[in-house]
Amino acid sequence: MFRNTIRAETGRSANLEEERASPLFVRSVEKAMAVLSAFHQTEGPLTLSEVASRAGLDRSAAQRMVHTMRALGYISRDANGHGYVPGVSILDHTLDFLRLNPLVRQATPVLQELRTTVRERIDLSLFDDLRMVYAVRLQTKRQTFNASIVGHSVPTFCTSGGLAILARLPEDTARDLVARSDRRPFTPNTMTEIDEIMQAVEQTRAQGYALALNQILSGEIAMGFAILDSKGAPVAAIHIAGSLAEWTPEEFRARTAPLGQQAARALSKY
Known part of the structure; x- marks a missing residue:
């Protein structure tokens, strides 16, 4: 189910x-x-x-x-x-959080420029243990209600931003987080086995970004890029999401990976 x-x-x-x-x-x-x-x-x-x-x-x-x-x-x-x-x-408290969070303030113009360039959905999610919480959501031509709500959250273990975060954690810490996760699938393609997920984490670590296909939504392709704090710890991630009906994985990777990495480096403090 x-x-x-x-x-x-x-x-x-x-x-x-x-x-x-x-x-x-x-x-x-x-x-x-x-x-x-x-x-x-x-x-x-x-x-x-x-x-x-x-x-x-x-x-x-x-x-x-x-x-x-x-x-x-x-x-x-x-x-x-x-x-x-x-x-x-x-909503007063939501406003307080967003306006007083320095990363959200700094990220907004960077993400707006990124969306203008790639012309696909751009999100900023904050790392909160088992979940990634969306703090900025910039839509393009595919508008849906859930995809535009700030505060919406998705699991760390199977999302592009979550995989990018896991790749920046120590191996044992990342595996423990995956083991504690509710790994029920969202689609027929959602990764649920710990070893399979850790293999994706290792691949993400090697290439410096995450690529996720059909993990949360069928037909969605997403790239994830970790944002680091001053100590090199992952605190947030940029997501770039598109449709597999319009992109092949190779084309999407070639188009978005350099831009996403550049944006993540601009927002990282490390």
Whole structure:
């Protein structure tokens, strides 16, 4: 069975358990975030009972949280009165993250120039353990709703940007990340075996960029280029995506690889 690309898993549970033991950890804040996180995988409004179940809270606690966050604008009733949805105030925090993130600010003009040159979809994704989170998305002629949403995330193990990231990690670290991933396929061609994925990582390491075919979407070809911080650690990736109906892998590689590598070097601090 294949799955839809809605939101990839975060993989932070081990560190979270350690942090929960700290006297500085505020459980009420965790509960409030759990209520907001209840909407991550939903396809529509949630009832109060559904919010409670998804957040792991009893109904009374969920009701208090929802009431408080409705008053603050972080949750609202859906337009048809069928349940609750995230409120508009959440967008204020999205804006804060994007405008205060130095990489996003620096990358935007570089990516705009890259899109003008290659005339294909250009994305900037941020490395977050098991997932890559899109922070900039520049579309071209193929417009789809999911392909334009900032904050959408995809797994690290099978995406072009993720493979580019894995190739910059120590071998044991990369293998551990792949082993911890939910490797259910998105398409009939999605890589799911650890050794197969690590072979693709090794190839990516050798050539300096990743090439992914039919991994997240059937008929899609994508190139990935890692962006490094001042210590040489991978923190983000540039994705260039096209259609196999319009490009052969050889043509796409020849056209985009030099440009993508140049853009990634311009944004890297190492």
